[in-house]
Structures are given as C-alpha cells and as structure tokens.
Amino acid sequence: MADAADAPVPSKPAFEGVQAVDDPAGKTYVGLTYDKLDVTAAIDRVRSPKAGAVVVFIGKPITTLEYTTYAPLALRSLSSIVATLKSANQSTLHALAVVHRLGIVPIGEDSVVIALSTSHRAEAWRIAEECLELVKDKVEIWKREWFVDGGIWRANRDGAKGEALAGGSSEEPVPPEVLEQADR
C-alpha cells in the first residue's frame, strides 16, 4: 500500500476539453475542465465597453490537490449560482465567468478562476467574493489532498448537505479510516 500511495495517481479524465454552460444572452459562462485553466479567455469573456471594472479571482492550491466532480450536477449548481448573482445585481453586474479545474492540480497551477465585470469596482470585489463563497459552499466538486502515505478528502464545511458531521471546524478531513483502503 505504501508504494502505491507514494504519488497521486490521476483518475482518468471523464471528458476532454471544457464542459460548459454558456449563456451569451445572460452574459454568464460556467465550465469544468481537466486542462490548465485559461485565465485570459475567462477575462475576455467578461470584458465589456460598458463595464468600468473587471475583477479576477484565481484559486491556487498550496499543496498538490486532486479534484473530482459529479459533472452534470456541478454544472447545474454553477449555473444556478451565476443566474442568482446576475439577477440580484442586475443594475451593475455585466458579465460573469467561473471555470473550475478537475483532476490533479500541481502546486503553482490554478484550480478555479472567477472573472466578472461591473460598472464600478466596489461591487466587483463584493460579487467576486460572494460568488467564490457560493461555489465553495454548493458546487459538487471534491478535493483530495495527497500525502506521502495516501490522500484525504477535504470538506469546505461540515454538514453542508445532509446531516452534520461530529466536530464542526471548517476544512474538516474525512476520518482517515474511511480513506485508508482506497488510496492505492
């Protein structure tokens, strides 16, 4: 078991390229990909001559992480988040794009990009933060942190869905005994 767990073994990508829900009329775009994130493309999606501010958030793991997803449900949740933000900020939010990476994300590469354009910068910062919080709270994507002796699935918060776990701190790892057997 120890040799097998020495290095993360990437699970096979479930699809190629980007799986996305593009709503040109609503000016929203959400996507999932196993490829390196194209931050410039995300920014270009939200540029608007009417928007006075573009804010970009880039999530970067500080350890090697592996992300898995339930793609159709994650895309549905992402679409719902951007639609909610769009309608709650109709007068100011011009365009919004969220793309999350899947599979192994090595240190130094990007795990998520959120780009949005607004009329004024204060709203851009606020909406970007709100968007990130909703994504972390709702979207059906899971990260596994790798150690020399195996991996541990993380949770952004306990009891996000279903019943609460014992404990209550954030970033609570799933009990190690759950994980011992399969990380090989």
Added chain:
Amino acid sequence: MIHGEIEIRGVSESAECIMASNDTFTVLYFAAAATYTGKSSDAVPGPMPVSKLFGYLEGKYPGFRKKVLSSCALAVNLAYVDLVEDAGTEINNGDEVGIIPPVSSG
C-alpha cells in the same frame, strides 16, 4: 481455473450494468463514498423508497453509514431529495442516484 473465475466475475459485472435500466437504478459514489466502496457506481435493484437506500448500502458495505453516509446528501436524477421529508419518495429503476459528500471545491 482461477483465471477463468476472474473472467466470469468481469462478465457478470458488466451484465449487471447493462441491466441497470430495467431492474435496477444506478447509485453514483464520489470522493469519500467512492473511496469507501472502492468503486464509482453500483446497480441497485429497485424500486426502493429513499428511506431504505442507506440501510441497503450499509448492508453491502458495513460501516458505510456511520463513516460516510451520515454526512452525505442524496440527489435523484440531479435533484436533491430531503432524507426526512422525501423519505417515502420512490427511487425507480433507471434512475440515477448520486451520493453527495460535503463538497470542497476552490
């Protein structure tokens, strides 16, 4: 003959998958649930009320309920069901049921 046995098991598993839409529904496992079961999905004989599913899976994977399922939500055909309010909702054959552990994107 041992080699032959392994092959037969492979055949019966794929046969189970093919039958999924007629006599069974599909249960998908993610993250800690996939790690615990050692697989990404199961074909479960249906129909079955929502309230019976975790018990059925506990029978198949002892300890699963306490260690993993107790913190999981359930999505039937991409819509979340409430484990209490929707306990009587029937899962039909051909349905896709996702076991959803606490999420951790970002």
